[in-house]
Amino acid sequence: MRNLVIQHPEVRVPEDVTDSVRYAWxxxxxxxILPLLQLAAILCSGMSLMLxxxxxYMAVVIVWVKLMGRKRYTKYNLDALKEDLEISKSYPMVLIQIxxxxxxxxxxxSIGAACGLSWPSDRLIVQVLDDSTNAVLRELVELECHKWKERGVNVKYETRNNQNGYKAGALIEGLEKQYVTDCEFVVIFDADFQPNEDFLWRTIPYLIxxxxxxxVQAR
Known part of the structure; x- marks a missing residue:
């Protein structure tokens, strides 16, 4: 009977780090790697189709608006809304948070722009929520608020001993103040936002x- 000789395939053992990396790759x-690349290609294609x-869609909407001759503020006349408020004198209390x-x-x-908004001063509260970690800067912000308060603007300067929730947390805690309970509308401005003087007249009437x-979102 003839002897059978079975040869196993040679397994090459990496000799150094370079060979180990090449072998692993x-x-x-x-x-x-290949399935991941295929999945990434599919996702990119899907996102491209969505864009x-x-x-x-936006092009169709723009063309439709142009063809229909629609314009901004066709449903409500801002001047008429403002006139109604001035006649009735029923200005809502507005809280501005910064x-x-x-x-x-x-x-x-930002403080100057908010304090310079056109709205009855007795129906407006400007709330500055300062989470600054610099003590000197806090004093400067407080002095700025005090300056506008002397001019007749109802400015509230608020600070915290922590930064829980960061700016969102400051906004929530600001709404918990007792003097806020009478406010019907809340306006939030980022610290680098400078609204036009008529901002409230161009937004509050729509809510009323x-x-x-x-x-109402604006920019």
Missing amino acids: KSLRIPV FADRV PMSNEKEVYKL KNPELGL
Whole structure:
């Protein structure tokens, strides 16, 4: 009887770090890397299609608006809404919140813009929520608030001993103040936002005339 000789395939053992890396790469690139690349390609294709569909939709809407001759503010006349408020004298109480943290470059501009808004002074509260960690900067922000308070603006300067929730946390704690309970509307400005003087006249009336609305976003 003839003897059978079975030869097992030679397993090459990596001799150094370079060989180990090369061996690991060859072992993983087909079963692991390739499926991941295929999945990434599918996701990218899907996102590209979504962006394309969004662009097409926006183009259709713009063309439709142009063809229909629609314009902004066709449903409500801002001047008429303002006149109604002035006649009735039923101005709602408005709270303006400005959360800030170490906003050295813009705090004067943002506070000044909010305090300079056109609205009855007795129906407006400007709440500056200062989470600055710099003690000197806190004093400067407080002095700026005091300056506007002397001019007749109802400015409230609020600080905290912590930064829980960061600016969102400051906004929530600001709404818990006792003097806020009478405010019907809340306006939130970022620390670097400078609204036009008529900002409230261009937003609050829409909320008054449309009780089903809960938010007006502007920029």
